Amino acid sequence: MIQRKLHFVLGKGGVGKTTMAAAMATLFARRGRRTLAIEMDAAGRLPGMLGSSGAAPTPKAVGPNLSVLSLDGRTALEEYLGLVIPVKRVLTTIFSSRVYQYFVAAAPGLKELMTVGKIWYEATREEDGRPRWDAIVVDAPATGHGLQYLSMPQVAHDTFGAGLVQREAGRVAALLRDPAVTAVHLVTLGEDMPVTETLETHAKLTGELKLPAGRVIVNRVHARRFAPELVARVRESAASAPGKQGELLEAVADRATEESGWAEINAEQLERLRNALTTDALVEVPFLYAEEFGSHELDQIARTLEPTLEVRTSGTGRRVRRGATE
Amino acid sequence: MNLAELVAKHRIVISAGSGGVGKTTVAASVALWGAIQGRRTVVITIDPARRLASSMGLDALGSEVSEIPASLLAGQGIEARGTLAALMLDQKGAWDALVERHAPADARERILKNRFYQHLSQAFAGSHEYMAIEQLCLLAESGEWDLIVVDTPPTRHALDFLEAPRRLDDFLDRSVIRWFVKPYFSAGWAALQAVNRTASFILRRLEQATGVGALAEISDFFSSMSGLFENFHTRVARAYEVLRGPETAFVLVTSPEEQVLGDAEYLCSKMEELAMPLKGVVFNRVHREMARKTRRGSVHEVDAGDFVQIAGAIGRALTGEPRVARELAQNFLDYEVLARGEQLRMEQFQVGLTDEVPVVRVPNFPRDVHDLQALARMHAHLFAAA
Numbered sequence: 262m263i264q265r266k267l268h269f270v271l272g273k274g275g276v277g278k279t280t281m282a283a284a285m286a287t288l289f290a291r292r293g294r295r296t297l298a299i300e301m302d303a304a305g306r307l308p309g310m311l312g313s314s315g316a317a318p319t320p321k322a323v324g325p326n327l328s329v330l331s332l333d334g335r336t337a338l339e340e341y342l343g344l345v346i347p348v349k350r351v352l353t354t355i356f357s358s359r360v361y362q363y364f365v366a367a368a369p370g371l372k373e374l375m376t377v378g379k380i381w382y383e384a385t386r387e388e389d390g391r392p393r394w395d396a397i398v399v400d401a402p403a404t405g406h407g408l409q410y411l412s413m414p415q416v417a418h419d420t421f422g423a424g425l426v427q428r429e430a431g432r433v434a435a436l437l438r439d440p441a442v443t444a445v446h447l448v449t450l451g452e453d454m455p456v457t458e459t460l461e462t463h464a465k466l467t468g469e470l471k472l473p474a475g476r477v478i479v480n481r482v483h484a485r486r487f488a489p490e491l492v493a494r495v496r497e498s499a500a501s502a503p504g505k506q507g508e509l510l511e512a513v514a515d516r517a518t519e520e521s522g523w524a525e526i527n528a529e530q531l532e533r534l535r536n537a538l539t540t541d542a543l544v545e546v547p548f549l550y551a552e553e554f555g556s557h558e559l560d561q562i563a564r565t566l567e568p569t570l571e572v573r574t575s576g577t578g579r580r581v582r583r584g585a586t587e
Numbered sequence: 588m589n590l591a592e593l594v595a596k597h598r599i600v601i602s603a604g605s606g607g608v609g610k611t612t613v614a615a616s617v618a619l620w621g622a623i624q625g626r627r628t629v630v631i632t633i634d635p636a637r638r639l640a641s642s643m644g645l646d647a648l649g650s651e652v653s654e655i656p657a658s659l660l661a662g663q664g665i666e667a668r669g670t671l672a673a674l675m676l677d678q679k680g681a682w683d684a685l686v687e688r689h690a691p692a693d694a695r696e697r698i699l700k701n702r703f704y705q706h707l708s709q710a711f712a713g714s715h716e717y718m719a720i721e722q723l724c725l726l727a728e729s730g731e732w733d734l735i736v737v738d739t740p741p742t743r744h745a746l747d748f749l750e751a752p753r754r755l756d757d758f759l760d761r762s763v764i765r766w767f768v769k770p771y772f773s774a775g776w777a778a779l780q781a782v783n784r785t786a787s788f789i790l791r792r793l794e795q796a797t798g799v800g801a802l803a804e805i806s807d808f809f810s811s812m813s814g815l816f817e818n819f820h821t822r823v824a825r826a827y828e829v830l831r832g833p834e835t836a837f838v839l840v841t842s843p844e845e846q847v848l849g850d851a852e853y854l855c856s857k858m859e860e861l862a863m864p865l866k867g868v869v870f871n872r873v874h875r876e877m878a879r880k881t882r883r884g885s886v887h888e889v890d891a892g893d894f895v896q897i898a899g900a901i902g903r904a905l906t907g908e909p910r911v912a913r914e915l916a917q918n919f920l921d922y923e924v925l926a927r928g929e930q931l932r933m934e935q936f937q938v939g940l941t942d943e944v945p946v947v948r949v950p951n952f953p954r955d956v957h958d959l960q961a962l963a964r965m966h967a968h969l970f971a972a973a
Contacts, residue, residue: 275607275847306846403606455607485918491911498904506900512877513901513915516922522953550921552928554845 262475262542263292263570265444267384267397267436269411269475272448273458274403277480280554281448281546282400283310284562288570290327291563294395297383298329301376301410305331307400310559320383330383334372337379373413374430381433384442408462411437411445412470437472444475449534451479451527460537476569477538479531481548483523492517523548544569590838590945591970593867594621594734597836599727599829601737602869603858604840605850609871613840613949614738616965618671622660623963625668626733629726631719632675652726663959669733674726676719720826727829836866841936843870843929848936855939867944869969870933872951876926877919889923947971 268285272278279300286298297320300307308316308331313323316331323329386393401407414434418427437443445466449459459477466472492514499510534543546565549558594600594617602614611632618630629652655671687695719737726735829835837858841851855865877889889897898916905912937946949968952961 273606275605275842279846306849450607485914487911487915487918491905491908491915495901495904495915502900502904508877509897509900510904513897513919516919517915519922519951519953520918526953550925552924552931 262444263289265442265475266392266395267380267399267443269399269401269407269443269445270448271401271407271411271445271462272403272478273455276448276450276455277546278403278448279306279310279400280559280562281446281478281480281566282398283307284559284566285446285570286311286327286329286396286398287559288563288567289396289398290324293326295326295393296328296396296398297394298327298398298400299380299383300329300331300400301402301407302331302400305400307331312556332376332379334376337375338372341375341378373410374417377410377414377437378429378433381436384436408465408470411472415470440473443473445472446475446478448478448480451482451530453526453530456530456533459534463538476542476544477534478544478546478566479527479534480546482527482531482545483520483548484527486521486524487517489521492521542569588943588945589970590867590869590947591620593836593838593945594970595624597834597866598733599723599735599737599832599835601739601830601835601837602840603739603837603854605842605847605854608840608842608847609949610840611738612962612965613838613869613871613969614736616962616969617838618673618734618736619665619667619959619962620966620970621734621736622667622669622671623665623966627670627731628734628736629672629674629732630736630738631722631726632673632738660959663963665959665963674722676722720830721822724822724826724829727834830863835863837863838867838869839865840869840871842872843874843933845928845932848932851936852939865940865944868937868940868946870946870948873933873948874922874926874929874951875948876930877923889920891920894920 270278270282270285272281282298282300286296289296298307298311305316308314308321308323308329311323311327311329313321313329317329318331318333318336320328320330380397380399383394384397401410414430414437417430418434447459447462447466449455463474463477467474495510495517496514499507499514501507502510531543531545544566546562549561551558600614600617602610602617604610614630614632618628621628652672652674655673657667657670660667660671719739723735723737726732839851839855841847858864894916897919898913901915902909902912905915933948940946947969949965952964
């Protein structure tokens with residue numbers, strides 16, 4: 262898995278998609294692979310997470326072996342036209358024309374297509390006779406929209422009449438579907454609705470879209486379970502203990518109940534994923550009890566991901582959690 | 588003012604915020620509250636994921652308003668004096684409905700079959716959001732509802748949501764449409780060449796480059812739909828009237844996580860710019876800090892230095908279980924760290940809010956909220972007296 266070149270990270274909002282993309286890119290770079298982290302949102306959080314200030318309209322080095330790029334559909338389209346129409350004066354005329362302004366707006370999907378095309382360009386780009394990047398990690402837009410992007414090359418190939426776009430769209434679509442090159446990872450939480458959505462997305466991904474699924478990463482997994490009878494004993498003592506002591510024990514019991522509750526939900530949902538996704542390795546990223554999320558936390562996640570990405574594609578649900586033996 | 592008063596005073600409540608913070612759940616819970624309070628309530632979601640349906644105990648929702656049967660509510664021990672209905676928008680269906688409502692009968696079929704239209708209705712960013720607003724206006728104008736709760740798409744899309752009517756209006760600027768509708772478009776390139784060399788050149792280049800050999804089709808689309816776009820401007824103006832009106836309250840739903848709050852700040856500032864200010868804030872999934880519960884003035888922050896003392900206290904309660912005592916102590920301290928970070932961020936966030944904006948905190952329930960009873964349980968936190 263780690264040898265694949267093009268990694269898309271998908272997931273619904275709020276599950277830690279950008280964090281996972283950043284951790285993955287950090288990990289690849291540390292392994293000596295020349296890595297490009299791409300965000301498909303010109304005002305996203307990925308560059309910040311990797312230590313760069315502000316968006317990066319062109320690949321910008323942020324560390325050893327690691328660069329970041331912010332893509333924007335409109336710019337990608339202009340660049341693309343720049344490649345196919347290499348006369349600057351003509352280009353300027355086109356860009357400033359009202360026809361163009363509205364043509365872009367009137368051809369829905371074109372921007373998405375160009376964005377994915379730009380990723381393809383970076384994935385196939387060579388420098389001094391060898392590929393410019395060993396690995397590309399893409400922080401895709403939230404699930405529904407992200408899938409729209411990934412399916413666009415095929416849609417364009419099928420919809421647009423014969424022409425440059427159709428040819429190129431076909432090439433991009435082929436690359437996205439190549440399991441030796443591409444992996445689409447899904448990030449989720451171990452809760453009912455996110456898991457339901459992930460299962461739907463996964464089915465769509467491998468079915469209708471025929472894209473190579475990567476890992477299903479379950480973020481923020483709670484794993485501590487405290488025996489209810491022990492928690493009850495703490496609560497009993499809390500009732501008889503004086504003032505502050507009682508308050509403290511009460512809070513200890515509350516926290517234990519909360520943690521156990523989440524651990525139970527997470528375990529149940531992980532089981533659902535395990536049952537439904539037979540061929541995919543499931544990755545569990547433990548919940549981090551931090552006051553603030555910083556580079557230390559990102560590092561911790563990268564270390565958790567590392568062994569799980571080494572596993573062969575055919576492996577079944579490799580567990581990350583220490584000592585978990587369910 | 589508290590959130591109960593805010594909801595009571597408004598006919599339209601729009602829940603806005605990032606994804607994954609329980610926005611859909613809060614919207615559904617507010618709607619359920621309205622129904623319990625005796626209002627004829629409808630909740631609209633435009634989130635493409637079918638999350639609301641499951642929150643409401645429905646298997647699927649269509650682009651029609653569907654009533655949640657009183658028997659279903661009663662079956663879960665919920666006594667509602669009003670009614671509860673839900674509407675989940677299906678993007679494609681909403682466009683088709685719009686065409687059917689506004690396009691001349693003879694053009695309908697042609698529009699629906701137009702390849703460009705099919706593209707537009709599926710992929711045009713903002714069109715989806717616009718349809719939701721259109722639906723909101725329809726429901727607001729129908730007079731059938733006392734409370735309309737709207738669940739918006741996640742933050743960045745929420746902005747699309749608010750700006751969609753204006754953008755669509757710009758896009759459909761009449762002069763541009765006229766441009767596309769000009770006969771030479773339908774007549775093809777030969778005619779165009781005669782008219783304007785430059786335009787012809789540009790268009791041909793664009794067509795070659797993109798392969799969208801569909802200009803005639805685009806032209807046909809606009810010609811067929813011209814009736815539909817006639818009163819578009821008026822409808823957009825009306826939509827903004829509703830969104831900015833005194834009957835409408837935007838409620839921000841956010842978790843206290845730092846990245847999520849960052850998005851929330853951005854959303855708030857954008858909404859100010861759009862003259863649609865926030866009227867309430869719901870912090871969802873909050874961890875409470877224990878030390879803050881003690882008497883005022885004696886705020887003592889528990890930290891890692893207290894581990895031995897805490898583990899000792901637990902150990903005395905759990906004789907014979909020293910290992911569990913230490914684990915419980917560590918778990919407690921971990922949650923304190925988490926809670927402290929959240930507390931600081933929420934305080935910081937609230938600095939920017941005026942006193943009239945009610946702020947509620949809903950604790951991080953260790954359970955999924957996805958049935959009606961769970962939605963009802965949220966009421967104790969959402970609508971507690973301030």
